[in-house]
Amino acid sequence: MTLPRKSSLRAFHSFRFLSLRRSRRPRGFTLVELLVVIAIIGVLVGLLLPAVQQARESARRMQCTSKLKQWALAIHNYENSQGTYPLGTVRLGAVKRQTFVPSLWAELDQVALFEGYNFNRSFYQGENTTSVRTQLNIYFCPSDKQGYWRGDANLRSRGSYVVNFGNGTYHQTESDFSGAPFGPNKVVRPSDIQDGLSKTMFISEILQPSDDSDFDFRGDFLNDDEAGAQFMTRFTPNSGVDSTRCTDHPDDPAPCVAAGGRHLVARSRHAGGVNAAFGDGTVRFMSDSIALPVWQALGSSQGGETDR
Template sequence: MTSLPFSSSSRRGGFTLVELLVVIAIIGVLIGLLLPAVQQAREAARRMQCSNNLKQLALAAHNYESTFKAFPYPAEDSNYGYSAQAKILPFIEQGNFQDRIDFSQPLMEGVSYLKTLNPIYNDLVGTKIEVLLCPSDPGDPLYVDDDITWAGGNYMMNAGPGVDTQYCSTADTGGLFWRGSVIRFRDITDGTSNTILMAETLLGNRIDSTDLVDAQTQMRSTSGGGSPCSVSAADLDARSVSSYYGRRAGQWLRNLTYHSFINGYFPPNSASPDILFHGDGVMGARSQHPGGAMVSLADGSVRFVGETVDLSTWRNLFARNDGQVPGEY
């Protein structure tokens, strides 16, 4: 029996090169259309987690105030003491961690700027606390200082409007926190729904340089004189810059200004870098969320504040008792 040759109609069809290129092009277009949507969904999830973190921290501060009759207060002696963030750990399910902190012991030992970390904390300060970190920030929470690795956090305490010298952490700034502050709910006479409790900022890029690398993750050190707390924020803002530092938000345990405080002088995500001055500074709210930054108010609610917020309104939100009720924001 002889076999018949295959007819052209019985052959299995295949893609031509042109057809393959068309299919690949269509797939590429679909991926290009879907990728922004996927990225937006991921950022929405990260922003929600950031909001949840601020909510937990605000409630922890409430519980602290209820227990100790004041909001958590930073150490009053120097920049080398414990932060307010460190004192709310039991109220964010980190009680076992705080049991390792002895607030009767100094955090730093030594003299003046030669102080070094108390060795009892060598194995503690590099521990990351997830609720203190915003997942939208790709920066490194770890910060190396004098060969010691510290862990930082994104959420900072309200240190006042920042205008004039209200950025200075050694005295009442008009906000809720400064070194040694003891503020209660009754002291927030502008209303808890009109006053910021905490706001987020970005981790520093850990780069010290003479040229600006990134305005959002570096601080500027200004040239010119003046003793601590004697120069206004506006004067500092107008000065020329001598160097830039990427150290911000690197030590959640310590109450040094650029590790634990934030003020309202700059609007969210300002194009101007934060200002470092005698250990204090003008520190603004910053985030990787498009268009603004998250804040928690003293009533426990969380809000997203846009970059285009009226600056006077924004600064009023950092004042607890200036008698100026903010407008829409």
């Protein structure tokens, strides 16, 4: 038998090696395949993005709940040391115009602000302007923007958390706030909360206006004027019927209805409701669909109603 020549074998192996190299060379994507991959990625992003956003909002709502608990604890500690709850707002003529916020600074670990504030003067006078201009993280719900008042020379900070002025309106006389845990110049003790601390809302959320430079009072919670530091339970949460000075207020975040009395409902950017802290320190998520009589019962401190 005749054996193949070495040169023939070398040629054969070289041809086979080149053939294998060509066959193993990676093939690129065609345009159609690339478009299919992009489409699949787009579908996956579309499916995952809402879940990611929902998870982020859930985390923000938990942070908001934690902040409300701190406010509720501050109110409780204030009562332990003073024997009364802080006044909702204070107005003694042109002097001593204040809200509940400065009274709670020390309980919120803001001793420097508290000690630098002169409670014998109004929030916009003298040394007090330094304290009211200071923005604190605990002022703001993470789901809402961190607003800052630029409508006047005082540049006071806004906030997301306001106290419960009951079922009425801001322009009620002082005696008409008897059913609310807070009011203007109103002294309240635990014994005055006849409906029970666990069934009386103390503090909830308010949305700040969309434009920092407008004269919307919402969230202007260092100012005792009009309705900056309170919410009312006259209507259910996020119900879209705020009534303040409509000519000065934008439609966002809620319509403004031209009616007398001045009232502000609890509002938030959480889907479906608002957080609210009760007199016993618990925080609950209150649904937008809550029945109005139940909501108003929770807003009253002496009504004898039941929330169940």
